[in-house]
Amino acid sequence: xxxxxxxxxxxxxxxxxxxxxxxxxxxxxxxxxxxxxxxxxxxxxxxxxxxxxxxxxxxxxxxxxxxxxxxxxxxxxxxxxxxxxxxxxxxxxxxxxxxxxxxxxxxxxxxxxxxxxxxxxxxxxxxxxxxxxxxxxxxxxxxxxxxxxxxxxxxxxxxxxxxxxxxxxxxxxxxxxxxxxxxxxxxxxxxxxxxxxxxxxxxxx
Amino acid sequence: xxxxxxxxxxxxxxxxxxxxxxxxxxxxxxxxxxxxxxxxxxxxxxxxxxxxxxxxxxxxxxxxxxxxxxxxxxxxxxxxxxxxxxxxxxxxxxxxxxxxxxxxxxxxxxxxxxxxxxxxxxxxxxxxxxxxxxxxxxxxxxxxxxxxxxxxxxxxxxxxxxxxxxxxxxxxxxxxxxxxxxxxxxxxxxxxxxxxxxxxxxxxxxxxxxxxxxxxxxxxxxxxxxxxxxxxxxxxxxxxxxxxxxxxxxxxxxxxxxxxxxxxx
Numbered sequence: 001x002x003x004x005x006x007x008x009x010x011x012x013x014x015x016x017x018x019x020x021x022x023x024x025x026x027x028x029x030x031x032x033x034x035x036x037x038x039x040x041x042x043x044x045x046x047x048x049x050x051x052x053x054x055x056x057x058x059x060x061x062x063x064x065x066x067x068x069x070x071x072x073x074x075x076x077x078x079x080x081x082x083x084x085x086x087x088x089x090x091x092x093x094x095x096x097x098x099x100x101x102x103x104x105x106x107x108x109x110x111x112x113x114x115x116x117x118x119x120x121x122x123x124x125x126x127x128x129x130x131x132x133x134x135x136x137x138x139x140x141x142x143x144x145x146x147x148x149x150x151x152x153x154x155x156x157x158x159x160x161x162x163x164x165x166x167x168x169x170x171x172x173x174x175x176x177x178x179x180x181x182x183x184x185x186x187x188x189x190x191x192x193x194x195x196x197x198x199x200x201x202x203x204x205x
Numbered sequence: 206x207x208x209x210x211x212x213x214x215x216x217x218x219x220x221x222x223x224x225x226x227x228x229x230x231x232x233x234x235x236x237x238x239x240x241x242x243x244x245x246x247x248x249x250x251x252x253x254x255x256x257x258x259x260x261x262x263x264x265x266x267x268x269x270x271x272x273x274x275x276x277x278x279x280x281x282x283x284x285x286x287x288x289x290x291x292x293x294x295x296x297x298x299x300x301x302x303x304x305x306x307x308x309x310x311x312x313x314x315x316x317x318x319x320x321x322x323x324x325x326x327x328x329x330x331x332x333x334x335x336x337x338x339x340x341x342x343x344x345x346x347x348x349x350x351x352x353x354x355x356x357x358x359x360x361x362x363x364x365x366x367x368x369x370x371x372x373x374x375x376x377x378x379x380x381x382x383x384x385x386x387x388x389x390x391x392x393x394x395x396x397x398x399x400x401x402x403x404x405x406x407x408x409x410x411x412x413x414x415x416x417x418x419x420x421x422x423x424x425x426x427x428x429x430x431x432x433x434x435x436x437x438x439x440x441x442x443x444x445x446x447x448x449x450x451x452x453x454x455x456x457x458x459x460x461x462x463x464x465x466x467x468x469x470x
Contacts, residue, residue: 017226020219021215021216021219021222021223022213022214022215022216023211023213023215023216024211024212024213024214025210025211025212028211038282041315042280042314042315045314045315045317045318046314046347048314048318048344049311049314049317049318049344050314050344052317052340052343052344053343053344053345056339056340056343059340067362070358104348104351107350107351107354108348108349108350108351111350111353111354111380112350112376114380115376115379115380118379118380118383119379121383122379122382122383122404122407122408123407125407125408126406126407175399178399178402178414178415178416179399179415180442180445181415181416181442182397182399182415182416182419184229184416184438184441184442184445185284185397185415185416185418185419185420185438186284186397186419187226187229187441188229188233188419188434188435188437188438188441189284189287189288189291189419189434190284190287191229191230191233191434192423192431192434193287193291197430197431197433197434198291198422198423198426198431198434200291200292200294200295200323200422200426201287201290201291201294201319201323202294202322202323202326
């Protein structure tokens with residue numbers, strides 16, 4: 001029984017790799033079927049996760065304490081939206097749709113807007129010229145900033161082409177180097193799991 | 206209708222990929238044999254980010270604060286997430302051994318279920334299943350900024366002593382890493398997204414770059430067969446570099462059709 005998940009992982013992994021090279025419509029139908037099954041598994045996992053979340057926060061509400069109010073909001077929001085979604089659906093004009101557009105979307109936009117301040121604080125720390133590498137980073141960042149704003153061209157006309165060169169040559173070379181490594185690493189990781197070499201995802205050492 | 210159906214049993218435009226995959230499996234088999242025969246195991250260079258992991262968990266134990274492990278925003282179809290799940294098991298084992306708390310808020314429900322199962326098993330293997338608390342691994346929200354709000358709130362309230370970010374990350378990387386930095390936690394990140402790496406490098410104490418994320422589980426486990434996969438990866442990289450150089454030379458001498466041999470559909 002303990003070998004079951006590994007056998008299943010190997011079979012599904014091997015079949016999907018084979019299907020990648022087989023364009024036959026029957027093989028593609030098998031792939032579509034497997035992907036549909038993955039969606040069903042996801043739906044069950046989502047239900048399981050939501051129930052677990054509800055139980056955790058309900059327990060916190062019952063226990064009381066200074067953070068219970070946050071848990072109460074979570075329980076209330078999760079319950080109301082789930083019930084409204086099941087009863088009314090999620091189409092235009094329904095409660096879920098209105099809450100999504102009037103609450104969730106503005107909150108997400110607000111959070112995203114905060115990114116500018118986080119970038120500023122991270123850049124301030126990164127660009128302090130503590131050593132040679134940091135100084136090089138600072139100099140490159142200054143060139144990039146001057147090359148990307150209109151005033152930069154007035155200061156020195158060479159800024160925009162220098163910026164382009166930085167992006168197209170050293171930056172792209174580094175990115176491609178990382179991309180090749182990531183690609184090969186991804187293949188190695190997938191093979192490790194399909195062949196059962198790495199079973200730590202099941203808690204096995 | 207039937208005429209439109211593809212009845213080929215092999216896609217010739219993917220022959221180069223099949224050859225590449227076959228070579229990779231061959232490298233893997235050769236290195237597995239080498240690893241099993243080598244007395245001291247295969248050499249693997251030191252990764253400071255993973256060396257610091259024990260230090261970070263030890264610090265959390267001394268401070269009586271939890272370790273926060275974040276497996277990224279990817280789902281199980283992303284290899285970065287697979288790596289994050291395998292690393293979570295190693296981290297959970299060390300946390301269980303040292304006896305400090307662990308918090309794993311997840312974005313994807315399937316990832317949450319898998320990490321929960323792996324973490325329970327790791328605690329069991331450490332003989333500390335009694336220390337495992339329900340809610341250690343928790344599905345939070347499958348919405349990017351709702352997840353960010355929940356995790357940053359957790360960071361500010363519970364003040365974890367160590368934050369470990371592994372997996373696939375997007376715009377939320379800097380939010381989380383900067384908030385973690387403000388709380389004074391030791392931060393270790395691993396990311397396979399080139400666009401997010403600079404953010405982690407700026408805000409974290411240690412960062413695993415690109416493919417190092419995939420090597421982390423093998424590095425922490427130190428099993429010979431796991432290290433063999435890293436050696437096979439290195440051989441494949443040497444081959445890839447040789448092919449790139451050969452392609453450049455061939456193009457220089459006018460054999461421009463070489464790109465057709467390397468392209469795939």
